[in-house]
Amino acid sequence: SLLSGACFLFTLIMYSTGLSDLRHMRMTRSVDSVQFLPFLTTDINNLSWLSYGALKGDGTLIFVNATGAVLQTLYISVYLHYCPRKRPMLLQTATLLGVLVLGFGYFWLLVPSPEARLQQLGLFCSTFTISMYLSPLADLAKVIQTKSTQRLSFSLTIATLLTSASWTLYGFQLRDPYIMVPNLPGILTSFIRLWLFWKYSQGQDRNYPLLQT
Secondary structure: OHHHHHHHHHHHHHHHOOHHHHHHHHHHOOOOOOOOHHHHHHHHHHHHHHHHHHHHOOHHHHHHHHHHHHHHHHHHHHHHHHOOOHHHHHHHHHHHHHHHHHHHHHHHHHOOOHHHHHHHHHHHHHHHHHHHHHOOHHHHHHHHHHOOOOOOOHHHHHHHHHHHHHHHHHHHHHOOHHHHHHHHHHHHHHHHHHHHHHHOOOOOOOOOOOOOO
């Protein structure tokens, strides 16, 4: 459907903002000013929603999150290749993957009912997504404190707003609160960011510019 296509398109645009970081790492052969944790948590989020989509039989969720997982894994691999101190990053990766494997083991082995499994997995995915959307609030507080939006990305803000709105509508169409509810904070935080861009002078969008072709 048109809404499924919008979910895929806007989510892919949001994920592709990481291509600028990938290009920066390849050109400088370093990971300066590039954060590792967002790649890792987004990858875990994609794998979780991929499992939910597979259990639900939702092709849109499967396709979008499989594509996202491939992209995030690529970003992680390039980061680890150029990172001089790999041990802390590998430890973070192993820890989150261990939690993910334990979670999958719980859902698939200890929750026999497919309906209960779908509900509990949906609740886990929703909670994880909400925490990701709310995690940048500390940056927003610093923007207000410094009265500068230089640390914010306008392109990523627009991509997040469109992605969150499309998934909210998609969840509403399916009457699936686990898809609809966790994307509402993404809409809220995006509007807060836009208000900050309007209120304070806009710094150059250097951190996550969309890849120009």
